[in-house]
Amino acid sequence: MSNPYIPRKAIIESIRDETPDIKTFRIKFKDGSFNFNPGQFVMVSMLGVGESAISISSHPEDADKFVELSIRKVGNVTGSIFKLKPGSTIGIRGPFGNGWPMDEASGKNLLIVGGGCGQGALRPLILDVLRHRDCYGRVEILYGARTPQDLMFKYEHDIWARVPDGCLLLTVDSIPTSVEWKYNLGVVTTLFGKTLIKPENSLALICGPEIMMHFAVRGLLSMGFKSDQIYLSMERRMKCGIGKCGHCQIGSKYVCKDGPVFTHSDLIHEPDKIL
Amino acid sequence: MGEAGAFVAELNDLQRLLDEFTKHGYTVYGPIVKGKSWVFSKVSSIRELDLNYTRTILPPKKLLHPVKNRIFDFKLNDGFEVFESCNVKNIVIFGIHPCDLRAIEKLDEFFSQHPEDVCYEARRKRTLIVGLTCNAVDEKCFCNSLGTGPEASTGFDILITQISDGFFLVEVGSSKGLDILKTLDLAEAKPEHFEAKRKHIEHLKSSFTKTADFEGLATLAKDKLDHKIWVETAERCLSCGNCSMVCPVCYCFDLYDSLDLTLKEGVRIMELDSCQLLEYAEVALGGNFRKERSQRLRHWLLCKFGAAGGSTYTSCIGCGRCIVYCPANIDLTEIAHVLKGG
Amino acid sequence: MKLKIGVFKFTSCSGCQIELLRINENLPGLLNLMDFQNWTMASSNVQQGPYDIAIVEGGISTPEGIEEIKTIRRNSKLLIAIGDCAVFGGIPSIRNWMKQREAEDLVYPKPEHLKSMKVSSIDEYVKVDVYLKGCPPHLDDMLEALKAAILNIRPRLRQHPVCIECKFYENECLLTTYKQACMGPVTAAGCGAICPNVGRTCEGCYGPMSNPNVKSMVERLREIGLTDEDIMRKFRKYAGTSEYYREVARL
Structure with missing residues (x-):
């Protein structure tokens, strides 16, 4: 029986800037293999500073070569990771949580809605669509951020946009004066009018700030989506990642163990959420 | 359990039992007086124990899921090394009341869920439980209402x-327990001793003054989130945390790192x-999804009613500690009563 | 490279610095990391700034003090306020609740020479990066703050109430069991519950916890027989000027 609190060692192979406060760290494990599902997360350890829950942003099929973590600098742990250079060692526990409903999504139209750094958790799903296009119906990616600078994975947007029978719709809350922007202006729900996906045989998969998910859910419900067709990746404080420490509870649900992906109907009767 | 696995003992036999534990390399903890309260503490003599105690400040969880516990040491070099x-040591927790026994069973079930908390498991495996x-019973006890006592x-x-005074029925609950008891050559219990116990339990049951009805509350309370x-x-609640700290089934913990002054070595706690x-x-x-005091209080109460993430693992066992140690006299049985429309 | 540190004192009793002197016990480890360049209590060898860290004890109560703390701030990358006087005004701020001239008359035979004002926390005048509450703050908190400064992270300081630490030590509850006026339920932890550990009530020296329910605490103190005057003194003592206690302290 191994100790679930002991982190494994991983080496940072490369680092790329995504936005002014988000970087993607490509890591490789020093020992053994690593398997995960799209939408799962890991606990990243900076020994001496602490641990943070981070979504995996790369595709499972690449895991034997590398795993990517897109990290926003928000606190002690993430701030310390930002100071690291390629070659540095970090600690990893996991993967944890359930991930996106890949079996359920198979053969369906997907409306993928991302907000801000929530796009990191959605990228493995998007990559899966790109690699296994035949497995899904129509796929529309709606992605919003505060400003054009805050959009992650810009270098891939062209590829996402060219998905056959699909589209990429971008939006931002505001545009700094010096920036050119040819897409939508407004919160991500303002894109809902442009989608072609109808609720039948479709799923909506959402990750972003909870207030954004709240409005997205309302929009989707009014479009005719049912509560159990709407999947949300939730964020809560996490300490252990394995359903023990209690911090991530939303009512009777553990985000780390029962989630982080829930259907809207899973959460509808739970307290202490904005949804 | 049964008549084949039961003995009778006098106080000096219990002392011999304690000595036997020590001989087998166990450290024995039992309820001792601390001022006007009781605590589980290391003991070597049966006379140190107060067998008439009502409840300890901290429940036995403090020995199985310690308030503070290093889970690993680490060294920072090029990367890190974890140790x-x-x-873990062999311990006996002596004199645990039925409600707290039930609490330990819940903790056992909780921590053994995959992935197991190996430290808890290791400690638990090397712990002998003497109920x-x-x-x-006192005016804060209500295990009888919840079926978690007074009989274990x-x-x-x-x-x-x-x-009877100075005379005990000693029942066996496991082969480990039996192995130790066998060495004491105690007289086997007779039907009359079980009858005496039955009468004692009947007497206990009739002396409860506090009752609680939590039946169906796990669902009901969640329908009344806006009550x-x-x-x-929450206007009275001080958010002092006493209720959860003294609760025998509240397991929630924090994890943090502490570096020594070289900044090269540390511990995760x-x-x-x-x-x-x-x-x-x-x-x-x-950001905080339970910023309001009322949300935090509600979360804890839902948890005790079995409606939070801990499910029945963390639901109330009726020991009364949270009521005793609440500076604001918040009583979860009263809240249950109100929610049930009382 | 070692961090350059300056230690400064304003209106206070020097008790925080005495606690900081206990650093001696940890000196070998610590001196690898930092260089105390200006600490008059510890060494007469004083080097002028700029400093990486200024550790400041005491509240501000003179016009000169205002200029001085501003200079310190300009000369320091990180400013750590140590103790209730620096953080809230502390015990000297009890006099803020009476007229300045009455307070002066009480203490000095010739108050006309004084250039004194009401006492305020140092963040009244300058930005404070780390607040170490306590009278004095525990050395462990000071070390935590210094370690965090070196690592450039936020220190882990307890914002929860003393009750939590009391339970860690399984102290008897002085408020519920003994009906004594213990300030634990509203007071920030970090002290290690040192007073309850020896059977004494928490006096509240770490100031308010992260969100104290002051109104309910007042009720609890009334229940055990304290007068409103007693209660007012309790809240006034260390952190009466703090946002949470101000209203009760004014009673």
Whole structure:
């Protein structure tokens, strides 16, 4: 029986800037293999500073070569990771949580809605669509951020946009004066009018700030989506990642163990959420 | 359990039992007096124990899921090295009341869920549990209403019941318990001793003054998330965390690192935490989904009614500690009563 | 590279610095990391700034003090306020609740020479990066703050109430069991519950916890027989000027 609190060692192979406060760290494990599902997360350890829950942003099929973590600098742990250079060692526990409903999504139209750094958790799903296009119906990616600078994975947007029978719709809350922007202006729900996906045989998969998910859910419900067709990746404080420490509870649900992906109907009767 | 696995003992036999534990390399903890309260503490003599205690400040969880516990040591070099350090020794917890026995069973079930908390498991495997049927109940006890006492039928290696002054029925709950008891050459219990115990339990059951009805509350309370009781009670609540710290089934913990002054070595610490504290649910950048005191209080109460993430693992066992140690006299049985429309 | 540190004192009793002197016990480890360049209590060898860290004890109560703390701030990358006087005004701020001239008359035979004002926390005048509450703050908190400064992270300081630490030590509850006026339920932890550990009530020296329920605490103190005057003194003592206690302290 191994100790679930002991982190494994991983080496940072490369680092790329995504936005002014988000970087993607490509890591490789020093020992053994690593398997995960799209939408799962890991606990990243900076020994001496602490641990943070981070979504995996790369595709499972690449895991034997590398795993990517897109990290926003928000606190002690993430701030310390930002100071690291390629070659540095970090600690990893996991993967944890359930991930996106890949079996359920198979053969369906997907409306993928991302907000801000929530796009990191959605990228493995998007990559899966790109690699296994035949497995899904129509796929529309709606992605919003505060400003054009805050959009992650810009270098891939062209590829996402060219998905056959699909589209990429971008939006931002505001545009700094010096920036050119040819897409939508407004919160991500303002894109809902442009989608072609109808609720039948479709799923909506959402990750972003909870207030954004709240409005997205309302929009989707009014479009005719049912509560159990709407999947949300939730964020809560996490300490252990394995359903023990209690911090991530939303009512009777553990985000780390029962989630982080829930259907809207899973959460509808739970307290202490904005949804 | 059964007549084949039961003996009778006098106080000096219990001393011999303690000595036997020590001989086998166990450290024995039992309830001793601390001022006007009781605590589980290291003991070597049966006379140090107060077998008439009502409840300890901290429940036995402090020995199985310690308030502070290093889960590993680490060294920072080019990367890091981790040294597992869960500290385990053989212990006996002597004199645990039925409600607390039930609590330990819940903790066992909880921590053994995949992935197992190996430190908890290791400690638990090396712990012998000696239950003690209560000698009396007080006005804060309500295990009887929840079916978690005053009679214990599982959760112990040995169960002791005082059936008359200085005379005890000693029942076996496990082969480990039996092995130790066999060495004492105690007289086997006779039907009359079981009858005496039955009478004692009957007497206990009739002396409860506090009752609680939590039946169906796990669902009902969640239908009443907007009930005014949450906000009203929160006006009194100090968010001091006492309720959860003294609760025998509240397991929530924090994990943090502490470096020594070289900044090259440190420890990762697991420390008991409380959902009543503002910081407990804070997320990055200061967001908090249980910022309101009433939300935190409601979460804890839902948890005790079996409606939070801990499910029945963390639901109330009726020991009364949270009521005794609440500076604001918040009583979860009263809240249950109100929610049930009383 | 070692961090350059300056330690400064304003209106206070020097008790925080005495606690900081206990650093001696940890000196070998610490001196690898930092260089105390200006600490008159510890060494007469004083080097002028700029400093990486200024550790400041005491509240501000003179016009000169205002200029001085501003200079310190300009000369320091990180400013750590140590103790209730620096953080809240502390015990000297009890006099803020009476007229300045009455307070002066009480203490000095010739108050006309004084250039004194009401006492305020240092963040009244300058930005404070780390607040170490306590009278004095525990050395462990000071070390935590210094370690965090070196690592450039936020220190882990307890914001929860003393009750939590009391339970860690399984102290008897002085408020519920003994009906004594213990300030634990509203007071920030970090002290290690040192007073309850020896059977004494928490006096509240770490100031308010992260969100104290002051209104309910007042009720609890009334229940055990304290007068409103007693209660007012309790809240006034260490952190009466703090946002949470101000209203009760004014009673």
